[in-house]
Amino acid sequence: MTTWWRRAFPLELAEEGHFSRREFARFLAVVSAGFTAGIGYLWWRKKPLEGASDPEAGPKELPVALGLAADLQPGQSRLFKFRDAHDACILLRTPKGELRAYRQTCTHLGCAVRYAEERLECPCHRGFFEPDRGFPVQGPPSRPLAAIALEVRPDGTVWAVGELPKPTLETLDRRAACPREKTEVTA
Template structure:
C-alpha cells in the first residue's frame, strides 16, 4: 500500500507542477507585448529617407492632420510657421488607430489622448508616447524621415 501511496503523491506533484507551468505560460501569452510589459520612454523612428508628405500650405499653423507615406500612417501637427511634428498613428496601448484633431490626438478605442506637440499621453490607459518621426518644412513641403 505504501508503493501506491508514494506513486500517487509523485503523480499529484508532477501534475501540479505541470499545471503551474502551463498557467505561467498562459499568463505570459496573455501579456502579448502590451505597453505595461515594455519600458516607458519616447521612441523615435530610425528613418533614413526624407519623404514629402504634403504641401506646407495644406497644414496651417495650429492644425493637425493624418497622412500616409508608404506603409506608415502618420499624425502631423504644425505648431508654427517652420515647426511640424510627426508621429505614428498607432496607439501605444493596444494598437488602435489614433485620430488627428487640432488640439489633441485621441484614440477612439479606449480613450487615450496624446499631446500634438510631443506625442506624450495626456489621459487614458496609454502610458507611453507615440513613436516620433523627424519632420521638417523645406521648400514649401512637409517632409518626414521614414
C-alpha cells in the same frame, strides 16, 4: 446521497479530483517555460512586430513629401502614409506653431488617433496624447506615440524622413517632462 449538480452533470472522469500539488507545480513551470520561449522568439525574430516602432530602419527609407508647411495652420492636421500603404501617420501643427508627425496607431490597442481640440485623441477608449511629444496624458494608453522625423526644405515643403526613437531610460529628462507624470506629482 448524490448531489444535485452530480445528477445534472453526470460526468465520470477516472482522474477527477486527483490533480495533485506536484502536477499543478509542473503546469506552472511549463507555463513559465512558455514565457521564456516567447521572449526567445521575439529575440530570434529580427523583423519588428506588426505595428511596432522601427527607428533603425531610418537610413534605408525613402522620404515622403507632405506638402507645403505654410498650408497647415496651428490646430490643423493632415493624414499621410509613410513606409507603406498601411503605415498611417498624422502631420499636425501644434498651437505653438511647430510641425509634428506621429504614427496614427494608438499604443493601447492600435486604433487610429486623430487630432482634435489641440490634442491627439484615440476614439476607441478615450485615450489622449499631447501633441508636442506624443506622450499619453489621459486614458488607457501608457506609452507615447511613435514620432516621425520631419524635414522642412528650402522650398517650404515638409518631408517625412524617418522615425524618431521613443524615449528610453537613458532619456529620463524627457520622461520627467511628461505632462501625465507632472500631474501625478502635483496631485
